[in-house]
Amino acid sequence: MAQSNDFTQSELMSTESGEPSFSVAKVDSPILRISPADLDTLVGTLEVRHVILEECTLKGDRRFEPGNDGMTRLYYGMWGTGSLTTSNGLSIAISQHTLVVVPPISSEHSQFRMVRENRAMLAGSARVLCGHFHAAFGDVVDMFGGLSTPIVERFSDGDELPAKLSHALVELQGKQPGSVAMTSLLMKQTLVLLLRRSLTSPHPWVERFAILRDHRISKAFAEMTAKPGARHTVDSLARTACLSRSTFMARFFELVGRAPMSVLRDLRMRQAAQQLRVTGVSIGQIGQAAGYANNSGFIRAFRKAYGMDPREYRCQALLRSGIAPYPAFQTEDPSESRTC
Incomplete structure (x- = not known):
């Protein structure tokens, strides 16, 4: 069976044995997921346009991706290992059969001042299928527009998705009559396979599709x-x-x-945990960004959700990650150093 990995878990924080660093708290699980019947309805309205794909070969170097242009970006690891640092500072490990879908990032999703230009960066020694596209339900509601963080899923040799992407790349490179239409159809099939993952994936991105029925x-x-x-x-x-x-x-x-305020508390804790794992922002700033006016209230809420203080959570993430993510944001409080 294909493995499923999210950048908030083992893709960012895996040991040498490949096991997750620590168990995921209940708050990290999807709050709701779509039903098969509703998924069928969504698939029937899905339109895919403006597909561009290319092979990106990295030989221990870096490649800067285009800035945000309103398109959804896709990365699929074909061989080797590398990493993708998104324009808002998230670091995602890419190995063979890792699929990363980066939604269009609007300025309102950026809660801290960026210290690098607003472009993503690929690095490592790998061959990665890179591309962008636009997908919408009813050609109106952007399929990934409601996501503030990337989707990361792991596939395998036996899955259909790698073959669909490879076929789409061949169609684009061949430039035969009808290749644009064929590529759009193949990309739609790829996205349908990803949508099917939303029925079983343990990661929060599946909520995007479940909520669309109302x-x-x-x-x-x-x-x-x-x-x-x-x-x-x-x-x-x-x-x-x-x-x-x-x-x-x-x-x-x-x-x-569940009640709205109960859900909101989990969303705030999920955001805080993510920022503790992959940024160097101070704990005070992370608490404020989660809606807490003082540190004590934030620490109490975080301890209730994750069973440990924010600082301890950050230290565990860094110590067990093997390679710490790039510190895209700088810590202002020296007492909250990333060094554990």
Whole structure:
């Protein structure tokens, strides 16, 4: 069976044996996932356009990717090992059969000042299939537009997805009549295979598709996931959904199975844990970005979610990662050094 890996887990923090560094807290699991029937409906409306693919060969060097142009970017490891550092500082390990899908990153997803130019960077010794495309449901709702972080999944030789991508690359390179249409169809098939993963993947990206079946709740949920640290209330979220407070609460609970503020707490902790793993931002800043006015409240909430203090969590991540991610953000508080 194909392995599934997310950049928030073993792709960033694996030991030499390949085992995950530490168990994932319940808060990191998907809050909801799509049903097979709803997935069928979504697939029927999916349109894929503007597909560009090429082979990128790295020989111990670096390659800077184009800046954000509103397109979804795709990377698939064909052989070797390398890494992708996204424009907002996340470091993702890419090995053979690793698929990385980077959504268009809007400025509102950047919560800290960037210290590097707004471009992604590939590095390592590997051959990676690189490309971009636009995918939308009903040609209106961007398939990946509601995501603030990349999708990372691991496939294997026996999976269909590698063959679909290779066929799409051959079509583009051959420039035969109908190659644009054929490439779009092959990329759609690739994305359908990824959508099928959302039925079983343990990673939070699957929520994007589950929430689409109620567009009003989707708007509120998207606001929560994009800006978990904002001053959300039930009333403000109900206004975002254009619903009364009671109707919003009822529909949210029916869809998600939990109250909005309970979900929001998990989203805030998930964001904080991710930033502790892959950035050098101070714990105080991370707590503020998660909506906490003081460190003590943030530390209590984080300890309840993960069973340890933020500093201990960061140290475990760094000590067990083997290679620490690139510190895209600088720590301002010397007492919160990345050195454990």
